[in-house]
Amino acid sequence: MAKKELTRKEYEKIKRMDHHAMKCYIESVYQSGYDAGAREEPVDPTHNKMPAIDRIRDEIGKIKGIGEKKQQAVIDVIIEKWEQEGSRC
Template structure:
Protein backbone atom coordinates (compact mmCIF):
# COMPACT_ATOMS: atom_id res chain seq x y z
CA UNK A 1 0.00 0.00 0.00
CA UNK A 2 1.42 3.35 -1.01
CA UNK A 3 1.80 5.95 1.69
CA UNK A 4 -0.68 8.73 1.15
CA UNK A 5 -0.09 12.40 1.77
CA UNK A 6 -1.69 13.96 4.80
CA UNK A 7 -4.88 15.85 4.17
CA UNK A 8 -4.29 19.56 4.52
CA UNK A 9 -6.50 22.57 4.10
CA UNK A 10 -5.43 25.90 2.75
CA UNK A 11 -5.93 29.23 4.48
CA UNK A 12 -9.14 30.05 2.59
CA UNK A 13 -10.77 26.75 3.59
CA UNK A 14 -9.64 27.24 7.17
CA UNK A 15 -11.26 30.67 7.37
CA UNK A 16 -14.48 29.32 5.84
CA UNK A 17 -14.61 26.38 8.25
CA UNK A 18 -13.84 28.62 11.20
CA UNK A 19 -17.05 30.56 10.57
CA UNK A 20 -19.31 27.49 10.49
CA UNK A 21 -22.18 27.25 12.92
CA UNK A 22 -22.99 23.98 14.69
CA UNK A 23 -25.13 22.54 11.87
CA UNK A 24 -22.67 23.46 9.14
CA UNK A 25 -19.76 21.97 11.10
CA UNK A 26 -21.74 18.80 11.73
CA UNK A 27 -22.52 18.45 8.01
CA UNK A 28 -18.89 19.17 7.09
CA UNK A 29 -17.57 16.52 9.48
CA UNK A 30 -20.12 13.99 8.26
CA UNK A 31 -19.07 14.61 4.65
CA UNK A 32 -15.40 14.06 5.51
CA UNK A 33 -16.27 10.88 7.41
CA UNK A 34 -18.38 9.60 4.49
CA UNK A 35 -15.59 10.32 1.99
CA UNK A 36 -13.10 8.40 4.14
CA UNK A 37 -15.52 5.53 4.66
CA UNK A 38 -16.21 5.27 0.92
CA UNK A 39 -12.48 5.37 0.19
CA UNK A 40 -11.95 2.55 2.68
CA UNK A 41 -14.62 0.41 1.04
CA UNK A 42 -13.09 1.02 -2.39
CA UNK A 43 -9.62 0.14 -1.08
CA UNK A 44 -10.95 -3.08 0.45
CA UNK A 45 -12.57 -4.04 -2.85
CA UNK A 46 -9.31 -3.40 -4.69
CA UNK A 47 -7.37 -5.54 -2.23
CA UNK A 48 -9.85 -8.40 -2.50
CA UNK A 49 -9.70 -8.33 -6.29
CA UNK A 50 -5.91 -8.61 -6.20
CA UNK A 51 -5.95 -11.77 -4.09
CA UNK A 52 -6.15 -14.76 -6.36
CA UNK A 53 -6.15 -18.09 -4.59
CA UNK A 54 -4.59 -20.78 -6.69
CA UNK A 55 -5.88 -24.17 -5.50
CA UNK A 56 -2.99 -26.00 -7.16
CA UNK A 57 -0.45 -23.85 -5.35
CA UNK A 58 -2.28 -24.46 -2.06
CA UNK A 59 -2.16 -28.21 -2.69
CA UNK A 60 1.60 -28.06 -3.20
CA UNK A 61 2.10 -26.05 -0.03
CA UNK A 62 -0.15 -28.36 2.00
CA UNK A 63 1.76 -31.39 0.74
CA UNK A 64 4.96 -29.86 2.13
CA UNK A 65 3.55 -29.56 5.66
CA UNK A 66 4.60 -32.40 7.90
CA UNK A 67 1.61 -34.22 9.38
CA UNK A 68 -0.86 -33.44 6.60
CA UNK A 69 -1.54 -36.52 4.55
CA UNK A 70 -3.51 -36.94 1.36
CA UNK A 71 -6.80 -37.49 3.21
CA UNK A 72 -6.53 -34.35 5.35
CA UNK A 73 -5.31 -32.37 2.35
CA UNK A 74 -8.34 -33.48 0.33
CA UNK A 75 -10.63 -32.36 3.17
CA UNK A 76 -8.96 -28.95 3.37
CA UNK A 77 -9.14 -28.46 -0.40
CA UNK A 78 -12.80 -29.47 -0.41
CA UNK A 79 -13.63 -26.89 2.28
CA UNK A 80 -11.66 -24.19 0.44
CA UNK A 81 -13.43 -24.90 -2.83
CA UNK A 82 -16.83 -24.78 -1.11
CA UNK A 83 -16.07 -21.48 0.62
CA UNK A 84 -14.25 -19.73 -2.19
CA UNK A 85 -16.23 -21.10 -5.08
Protein backbone atom coordinates (compact mmCIF):
# COMPACT_ATOMS: atom_id res chain seq x y z
CA MET A 1 0.00 0.00 0.00
CA ALA A 2 1.41 3.37 -0.99
CA LYS A 3 1.81 6.03 1.63
CA LYS A 4 -0.45 8.99 0.91
CA GLU A 5 1.29 12.29 1.39
CA LEU A 6 -0.53 15.22 2.93
CA THR A 7 -0.68 18.02 0.39
CA ARG A 8 -0.13 21.64 1.34
CA LYS A 9 -3.79 22.38 0.57
CA GLU A 10 -4.98 19.59 2.90
CA TYR A 11 -2.56 20.77 5.59
CA GLU A 12 -3.91 24.31 5.46
CA LYS A 13 -7.50 23.00 5.56
CA ILE A 14 -6.76 20.88 8.64
CA LYS A 15 -4.90 23.73 10.31
CA ARG A 16 -7.99 25.93 10.12
CA MET A 17 -10.50 23.34 11.40
CA ASP A 18 -12.46 23.88 14.57
CA HIS A 19 -12.99 21.12 17.15
CA HIS A 20 -16.08 19.61 15.52
CA ALA A 21 -14.65 19.66 12.00
CA MET A 22 -11.41 18.05 13.22
CA LYS A 23 -13.39 15.34 15.03
CA CYS A 24 -15.36 14.56 11.87
CA TYR A 25 -12.18 14.55 9.76
CA ILE A 26 -10.37 12.18 12.14
CA GLU A 27 -13.39 9.87 12.27
CA SER A 28 -13.53 9.74 8.47
CA VAL A 29 -9.80 8.94 8.24
CA TYR A 30 -10.21 6.21 10.85
CA GLN A 31 -13.27 4.77 9.11
CA SER A 32 -11.57 4.71 5.71
CA GLY A 33 -8.59 2.86 7.21
CA TYR A 34 -10.89 0.45 9.00
CA ASP A 35 -12.83 -0.24 5.80
CA ALA A 36 -9.62 -0.77 3.84
CA GLY A 37 -8.45 -3.29 6.43
CA ALA A 38 -11.79 -5.08 6.37
CA ARG A 39 -11.58 -5.48 2.58
CA GLU A 40 -8.18 -7.19 2.73
CA GLU A 41 -7.95 -10.95 2.75
CA PRO A 42 -7.71 -12.53 6.18
CA VAL A 43 -4.15 -13.39 7.07
CA ASP A 44 -3.09 -16.65 8.66
CA PRO A 45 -2.57 -15.79 12.37
CA THR A 46 0.71 -17.68 12.43
CA HIS A 47 1.99 -15.93 9.27
CA ASN A 48 3.88 -13.13 11.00
CA LYS A 49 5.64 -15.39 13.46
CA MET A 50 6.66 -18.14 11.03
CA PRO A 51 10.23 -16.87 10.54
CA ALA A 52 10.67 -16.89 14.33
CA ILE A 53 9.12 -20.35 14.59
CA ASP A 54 11.44 -21.65 11.87
CA ARG A 55 14.47 -20.29 13.72
CA ILE A 56 13.26 -21.80 16.99
CA ARG A 57 12.66 -25.14 15.27
CA ASP A 58 16.21 -25.06 13.85
CA GLU A 59 17.75 -24.31 17.24
CA ILE A 60 15.72 -27.00 19.00
CA GLY A 61 16.83 -29.46 16.33
CA LYS A 62 20.45 -28.84 17.33
CA ILE A 63 19.87 -30.14 20.87
CA LYS A 64 21.13 -33.67 21.25
CA GLY A 65 18.42 -36.15 22.23
CA ILE A 66 15.46 -34.21 20.83
CA GLY A 67 13.91 -36.00 17.90
CA GLU A 68 11.44 -34.86 15.28
CA LYS A 69 8.33 -35.72 17.35
CA LYS A 70 9.54 -33.97 20.50
CA GLN A 71 10.64 -30.99 18.42
CA GLN A 72 7.15 -30.71 16.89
CA ALA A 73 5.54 -31.05 20.33
CA VAL A 74 7.62 -28.13 21.62
CA ILE A 75 6.75 -26.00 18.57
CA ASP A 76 3.04 -26.81 19.00
CA VAL A 77 3.17 -25.65 22.63
CA ILE A 78 4.96 -22.43 21.64
CA ILE A 79 2.40 -21.66 18.93
CA GLU A 80 -0.50 -22.42 21.30
CA LYS A 81 0.93 -20.11 23.96
CA TRP A 82 1.60 -17.42 21.37
CA GLU A 83 -2.01 -17.54 20.21
CA GLN A 84 -3.34 -17.39 23.78
CA GLU A 85 -1.28 -14.39 24.81
CA GLY A 86 -0.91 -12.76 21.42
CA SER A 87 2.39 -12.23 19.69
CA ARG A 88 4.36 -9.38 21.20
CA CYS A 89 6.79 -9.24 18.27
